[in-house]
Amino acid sequence: MPGATSPGEDNLFDLREFRLPDGRELLLYGRAPHVGEARESLPPAPASGGAHLRWHPLRREWVAYAGARQGRTFLPSAASCPLCPAAEGRLGEIPFERFEIAVFENRFPAFSGGALPVGLPGVETAPAQGRCEVVVFSDDHHAGLGTLCEDRLALLLEVWGARVKVLGETYPYVFPFENRGEEIGVTLHHPHGQIYAFPFVPAHARRAAEAQAEAPVIERLLRDAGNLVIEETEAAVALVPPFAVYPYEIWIAPRRRVPGPQALDDAERQAMAGLLGRAIRRLDGLFGTPMPYILTVQCAPKGFEATFHMTIDIRPFRRDAGKLKYLAGVEQGTGVFLADVLPEDAAVRLRAVPLENAP
Amino acid sequence: MPGATSPGEDNLFDLREFRLPDGRELLLYGRAPHVGEARESLPPAPASGGAHLRWHPLRREWVAYAGARQGRTFLPSAASCPLCPAAEGRLGEIPFERFEIAVFENRFPAFSGGALPVGLPGVETAPAQGRCEVVVFSDDHHAGLGTLCEDRLALLLEVWGARVKVLGETYPYVFPFENRGEEIGVTLHHPHGQIYAFPFVPAHARRAAEAQAEAPVIERLLRDAGNLVIEETEAAVALVPPFAVYPYEIWIAPRRRVPGPQALDDAERQAMAGLLGRAIRRLDGLFGTPMPYILTVQCAPKGFEATFHMTIDIRPFRRDAGKLKYLAGVEQGTGVFLADVLPEDAAVRLRAVPLENAP
Numbered sequence: 001m002p003g004a005t006s007p008g009e010d011n012l013f014d015l016r017e018f019r020l021p022d023g024r025e026l027l028l029y030g031r032a033p034h035v036g037e038a039r040e041s042l043p044p045a046p047a048s049g050g051a052h053l054r055w056h057p058l059r060r061e062w063v064a065y066a067g068a069r070q071g072r073t074f075l076p077s078a079a080s081c082p083l084c085p086a087a088e089g090r091l092g093e094i095p096f097e098r099f100e101i102a103v104f105e106n107r108f109p110a111f112s113g114g115a116l117p118v119g120l121p122g123v124e125t126a127p128a129q130g131r132c133e134v135v136v137f138s139d140d141h142h143a144g145l146g147t148l149c150e151d152r153l154a155l156l157l158e159v160w161g162a163r164v165k166v167l168g169e170t171y172p173y174v175f176p177f178e179n180r181g182e183e184i185g186v187t188l189h190h191p192h193g194q195i196y197a198f199p200f201v202p203a204h205a206r207r208a209a210e211a212q213a214e215a216p217v218i219e220r221l222l223r224d225a226g227n228l229v230i231e232e233t234e235a236a237v238a239l240v241p242p243f244a245v246y247p248y249e250i251w252i253a254p255r256r257r258v259p260g261p262q263a264l265d266d267a268e269r270q271a272m273a274g275l276l277g278r279a280i281r282r283l284d285g286l287f288g289t290p291m292p293y294i295l296t297v298q299c300a301p302k303g304f305e306a307t308f309h310m311t312i313d314i315r316p317f318r319r320d321a322g323k324l325k326y327l328a329g330v331e332q333g334t335g336v337f338l339a340d341v342l343p344e345d346a347a348v349r350l351r352a353v354p355l356e357n358a359p
Numbered sequence: 360m361p362g363a364t365s366p367g368e369d370n371l372f373d374l375r376e377f378r379l380p381d382g383r384e385l386l387l388y389g390r391a392p393h394v395g396e397a398r399e400s401l402p403p404a405p406a407s408g409g410a411h412l413r414w415h416p417l418r419r420e421w422v423a424y425a426g427a428r429q430g431r432t433f434l435p436s437a438a439s440c441p442l443c444p445a446a447e448g449r450l451g452e453i454p455f456e457r458f459e460i461a462v463f464e465n466r467f468p469a470f471s472g473g474a475l476p477v478g479l480p481g482v483e484t485a486p487a488q489g490r491c492e493v494v495v496f497s498d499d500h501h502a503g504l505g506t507l508c509e510d511r512l513a514l515l516l517e518v519w520g521a522r523v524k525v526l527g528e529t530y531p532y533v534f535p536f537e538n539r540g541e542e543i544g545v546t547l548h549h550p551h552g553q554i555y556a557f558p559f560v561p562a563h564a565r566r567a568a569e570a571q572a573e574a575p576v577i578e579r580l581l582r583d584a585g586n587l588v589i590e591e592t593e594a595a596v597a598l599v600p601p602f603a604v605y606p607y608e609i610w611i612a613p614r615r616r617v618p619g620p621q622a623l624d625d626a627e628r629q630a631m632a633g634l635l636g637r638a639i640r641r642l643d644g645l646f647g648t649p650m651p652y653i654l655t656v657q658c659a660p661k662g663f664e665a666t667f668h669m670t671i672d673i674r675p676f677r678r679d680a681g682k683l684k685y686l687a688g689v690e691q692g693t694g695v696f697l698a699d700v701l702p703e704d705a706a707v708r709l710r711a712v713p714l715e716n717a718p
Contacts, residue, residue: 056602057576058567063602063696110697122583123601177688185685196689204694208417217416224481242482243415243422296692326544327686329536330555333655335563337422338469
């Protein structure tokens, strides 16, 4: 497997680029060299053709169809985890003994080329020419954002930034995120996130970006946060937004308006890394059990770089010990969120979580 | 408990109106008289103050806060079900021995009056002056839309219509729906739905209504449905929309453009009742286990009555035997739905479900 090393310009990490046997790209990011290449790798990914977009005329949004994803890996045992180091004698996506952060093209992408469907009169369709990447946070199957060291989280912010920068040259909207927990359908437990590079700007992202172009929403939020702040430094803030849609929702924002992680400076990255790790530990400690959550990195869509203020948004799925927050009829049918927990109460409780107690 | 009977004008049902001891309204709808009043009833509902709306400046939508809802009834045993007939010797919401369909004000409403919060600089707030009703479909704890007879489902359509008509005089958007299944957070298993009368038109509903005002989206859908039709009659159609966001999603529409169930004629109501019951039985039969789903009745928001074409939309939560469909990072973070199952394949499978096999 040929590899090329390029020291990241202005970066503190090395980037090593490889091609998997089926042609997918694999990128290793780290502060130390990666060693121990595997002799065997996973068989080539199945053909992922048939992915395409269909226009929903009432939602006024594209819907992404990818039939091949029904066969994706579902809750494998730790012994056959495809994200663990493959050189330890198992087949896997990452054919090395040790690595820090790995990025590769998703084996079961929601976006991929393919012929458009025929025989659908009156339905507007389009190619799903995007890109779906997997970001593996660690070679340790049992790690997580709450247990990784601050330097690794800072590296993750660098990796997000690097990918947003590269993918943003081709795609109008790049969306890094992490789903964590079986409760929200996560099928692989190895600590990882994903990056979707969209072939269009989703209406949701456009709406948020337009709002920020009209008014400095995040700057005002930081200015007025007061008792909603969970923790803050000179460079960044973790808070519960006063209009949170989820119980114990946390946003992490740099104080300076930057359009995405690619524009953070070292101090901001380090501050956000610390706030991020401790935010997850607070959520894990809140009910004494790992918190299922969705983490999204909100970056500027193309054309909105000058006015967009990036945030990392964490939506926790537990509203109480043993009780999950669901999106049911009202949320899904009308888009209006019903919240049980007042943001100002959530901030009090999150501040009070003893960090050493996180499971 | 004083009651007043008013034979519904133009309707085939009787309506009997009562006040519960705490002042909430209870309405019984049926084709036969209701008998057997209970001597005892539930203690008054807890004060539900503090509900209010906060404007989300990036979603550009209200978020509804109702802290008192955290204490709502959570998975009671069948023996203490608050929706079963209370006159059978238990405490409950409906103090009669037998009833057909009951509607009452929710004990734990998401919308209710109350003082606005203070100390939230920069946050736009508003009173949550809406109304939340519970609609109990049957006095049989173990019934469901898939097992109730067609006449009961036709009565349910009449009840939805009657409530949409009455509530629509005060509120700009009325939203009947059913959440079914623990998998989506349903806390009471007795067959029931809800009606939310909103103090504003949610952006989602406005978008769909504006789209229909610009083009006859649903009429075109019915015209072009072809192999997406599951079942049809002269008056109504059940189909999988070609832009479905959920696997095995089903829409039921009258052929005639009407703004809501209040405007259906007898033939349409009877046809839709039959299609609805069989749609649920198909979903239950698909994987041989009761299907968790969200059912929403899409009615015209105020001002869009002339161009809106009502539908009943069913979003099933199982994408395969033992696998649920979750709304995770992409759906929640961008609003874009990822679909594994092609609508045209879903229609084939739904048509093929033997209806007598439904569990």
